[in-house]
Amino acid sequence: MSSEASVLDAVPKQLLIGGKWVDGQEGTLSVEDPATGETICEVADATPDQATAALTAAAEAQAEWRHAAPRDRGEVLRAAWARVTERADELALLMTLEMGKSVAESKAEITYASEFLRWYAEEAVRIDGRYATAPNGQGRLLTMKQPVGPCVLITPWNFPMAMGTRKIGPAIAAGCTMVVKPAKQTPLSMLALAKILQEEGLPDGVLNVITSSSSGSVVGPLINDPRTRKLSFTGSTEVGRKLIEQSAEQVLKVSMELGGNAPFLVFDDADVDDAVEGAMVAKMRNIGEACTAANRFHVADAVAEEFAEKLAAKMGALKVGRGTEDGVDVGPLIDESQREIVEGLVSDATEKGAKVVVGGSRVDGAGYFFEPTVLSDVPGDAKLLKDEIFGPVAPVKGFADEDEAIAAANDTEYGLVAYVYTRDIKRALRVCEKLETGMIGLNQGMVSNPAAPFGGVKQSGFGREGGYEGIEEYLETKYVAVNL
Ligand code: NAP
16 A cells, blocks of 8 residues: 555656656746645646747657657557556545545546546547549549647636546647646646656657646637647636637637536436435535536426435535545545635525525634535526536525426536436426536436547537547648549
8 A cells, every 4th residue: 555655756747848857947836635735746737938949849849749640649558558557546545635635536546547548548540531533523532630739727626537538649649749738736647647658658748747836827828829720628607618718819729618507407207315315426426526516406396405415414424524534425625715715606506595404514623625415496587597616515406396406406507417316208308408517427426438429518618528529629621622
């Protein structure tokens, strides 16, 4: 079993530029354990010039990497998958130290993250084009798929490795090079992953990693640099909007995985116990800090009270604590400002009339803990029905009929995911067709799967990660009109 000190020692703390690990010219930035509020280590703080140097390395490596044999690209990914899998315990502990979730949850993320490496190892050799006879029978239509070119990949703190491999896997498979910028709160998992890819034979310059205390100032020059051909961003809608605007200057190919406000619908014909099980996963995976987290529970009036009580019993039984401790289910929130947001949303709802069924408060002491909370009788004007909660809080609101449920579910600018519990197959399909989201969990509380296209509609973004679709984001289609 690895110790905290040994996993922290093993991870590189520098920038990866052109295959070399280098210090940050801006000094260092501190990484904190959100369970204690204490600094666990320092990592390099890059300057904008160093970010540009990373892009130069990516641009130089691109010429050769695009011609690397697909099988060779796939083999690097496959070897990295095997290594990540072999080192899952140590990588999970590292993730818990920087992000807070329980080691068991971190381990689940390591598995999820590594599966993108394996899936895209398999997809690297399946990139194809087509050859067709033109409708008039005269010419031929030839299409080929080619790597987009150097990419800038920006990831959030909530899934420190999986949000990276969802981009890095398909980019490597497609033959693109990249500069990756993880969130400053959780850079360690990404640095550990970069070292693994390097050790497993990824050529210098294909993957470059920049960590920074000032994301806007290092990313800005990259987005404005004509050598960048693609931006893939996972994070908040607010930052995503700004990056879309900045990307217009160079007309970048853009993918945006943004915020969510997932409705969880329970109809009166649903198996309530199943729905509660699904609700626990949809709400509590990642301490509620997931873009896919069920943000609001719309439950048929006939079963709303039963659902809220059963959910509260399960939520109240969860063990809150430092993610490294045995038996802990719920770790801390990422920082104090996130905890204040969650606390503010709960107070707003209770002031407007919501009832606290369980939890409702911050946990005193070190770290940024918040009690697993269920609120019932939540009024329609409560802010937490509109805003992304990003914490362990489940608001329950009743509905009278199917139309009201669908209208409530769609009453948001977000459109990432929805969850539907019903045993009526006709209703299930009818409701799925009407929901304005990119993904739906039908009688299940989790949709994430490396083999499926993950992504949103409306202000949850555009583009898909995972599945066959995920690699298309890193490929251009070139068409050749052939005269025989
Ligand atoms: P965030 O504040 O938008 O940050 C995301 C990333 O963007 C971080 O690396 C951040 O760096 C960087 N960033 C911030 N401002 C920037 C700027 N002006 N220019 C360039 N980069 C900038 O989001 P977060 O708080 O880390 O993550 C939570 C959000 O991500 C939630 O809204 C969640 O729903 C969303 N999310 C979406 C998905 C999805 O697939 N749809 C998945 C996971 C999370 P620093 O943090 O270092 O400043």
